[in-house]
Amino acid sequence: xxxxxxxxxxxxxxxxxxxxxxxxxxxxxxxxxxxxxxxxxxxxxxxxxxxxxxxxxxxxxxxxxxxxxxxxxxxxxxxxxxxxxxxxxxxxxxxxxxxxxxxxxxxxxxxxxxxxxxxxxxxxxxxxxx
Amino acid sequence: xxxxxxxxxxxxxxxxxxxxxxxxxxxxxxxxxxxxxxxxxxxxxxxxxxxxxxxxxxxxxxxxxxxxxxxxxxxxxxxxxxxxxxxxxxxxxxxxxxxxxxxxxxxxxxxxxxxxxxxxxxxxxxxxxx
Numbered sequence: 001x002x003x004x005x006x007x008x009x010x011x012x013x014x015x016x017x018x019x020x021x022x023x024x025x026x027x028x029x030x031x032x033x034x035x036x037x038x039x040x041x042x043x044x045x046x047x048x049x050x051x052x053x054x055x056x057x058x059x060x061x062x063x064x065x066x067x068x069x070x071x072x073x074x075x076x077x078x079x080x081x082x083x084x085x086x087x088x089x090x091x092x093x094x095x096x097x098x099x100x101x102x103x104x105x106x107x108x109x110x111x112x113x114x115x116x117x118x119x120x121x122x123x124x125x126x127x128x129x130x
Numbered sequence: 131x132x133x134x135x136x137x138x139x140x141x142x143x144x145x146x147x148x149x150x151x152x153x154x155x156x157x158x159x160x161x162x163x164x165x166x167x168x169x170x171x172x173x174x175x176x177x178x179x180x181x182x183x184x185x186x187x188x189x190x191x192x193x194x195x196x197x198x199x200x201x202x203x204x205x206x207x208x209x210x211x212x213x214x215x216x217x218x219x220x221x222x223x224x225x226x227x228x229x230x231x232x233x234x235x236x237x238x239x240x241x242x243x244x245x246x247x248x249x250x251x252x253x254x255x256x257x258x259x260x
Contacts, residue, residue, distance in 0.1 A: 008222075016229070074197035090234070100149050103206065105191070118228050
């Protein structure tokens with residue numbers, strides 16, 4: 001699951017996988033994430049790395065961290081309208097990602113087709129049996 | 131231009147602005163970037179921060195760094211087909227960005243409309259008089 005030799009830092013990969021699991025419905029609001037020690041042990045990585053991923057998810061508003069129950073999914077696609085402030089930050093990153101594609105020479109049609117196929121991928125996985 | 135109190139690290143903001151300038155045609159292949167010391171002084175930031183941005187752009191294949199001439203734009207949208215390896219990495223980040231939007235409750239129509247309007251924005255700025 002983790003690419004230890006990849007370009008993306010491990011905490012970012014963990015964060016991305018939790019986000020993907022929320023997006024596809026594999027994780028729903030109220031679901032508990034494994035403890036940082038448990039997930040660290042399962043993945044054979046330092047639990048501080050897991051903490052860093054969870055802190056990021058909390059700062060993004062997707063999970064909450066309780067002293068007792070640990071990390072719990074706070075929002076999923078069914079949790080109501082997007083919260084204020086989320087879209088602006090997301091659009092800035094979208095703009096940077098699109099500019100990068102154009103700078104590298106991807107055509108508008110290429111970009112559109114990548115967006116379509118990745119969206120389709122997310123939809124297909126969505127609401128998979130849990 | 132820089133948001134010193136923003137969530138994005140400064141080097142990332144510099145990198146993003148160079149990428150945007152290449153995407154819109156403001157910077158073309160062969161154009162020299164300011165020296166790290168010059169840009170650091172202009173922006174009132176440490177030149178190491180500028181170096182970090184330039185190193186990232188070099189690792190992404192968008193600029194080259196010569197001992198004599200400094201940082202020079204290596205590729206622009208007219209430099210021919212996208213180089214191998216670029217699209218895969220880009221798609222992984224696209225997937226993560228789309229999953230994030232869905233997790234936060236953005237609808238497919240919202241996402242599509244953001245992609246369209248940001249793409250339009252890039253095209254409008256494109257080939258602006260230099």
